[in-house]
Amino acid sequence: MQHLLILGILALGSVWAQHAHHAPTIGAERSFLSGMIAHHEGALAMARYALERGRDREIRAWAEAILRDQEREIALMQGWLAEIGGLDQAAYAAMQRDMTAMLNQLREARDPDRAFVELMFLHHKGAVEMALEALGAAKDRRVLDLARDIILAQTQEMHAFRLWLLR
Secondary structure (H helix, E strand, O other): OOHHHHHHHHHHHHHHHHHOOOOOOHHHHHHHHHHHHHHHHHHHHHHHHHHHOOOOHHHHHHHHHHHHHHHHHHHHHHHHHHOOOOOOOHHHHHHHHHHHHHHHHHHHHHOOHHHHHHHHHHHHHHHHHHHHHHHHOOHHHHHHHHHHHHHHHHHHHHHHHHHHOOO
């Protein structure tokens, strides 16, 4: 766990350095929140598929946790977006296309349990990358806290996914 946190901190330092000369704007918050809503919606679709087709109890528990946690976060993000200008359609649509492609990969897999874990690992990796970028560009405390929480929770889950894949 410490190993993952150290990697996250190192990556975060690099993101901060890249963004040190860019003034944060509300656009950064809108773009992050809009993209993350589509990203979370993709995770919800994948989790529902895992609950329908998966057999492994641990995977089913992960899918249920994803549904619970990410539905709650979507509601929070939608509320914040309403306060700062609404959904950034371009950011949302771009992420939605990526999530549709990932869900299609899951649906085409022969082993839905293994495919769910492999794809959710990549999915979480993308969320962590988005959150790290938000930490360097956002100025809204709520968005910064959410980005931090996403990084911490999803890196822990990525570790668990990796261990499951090694079985």
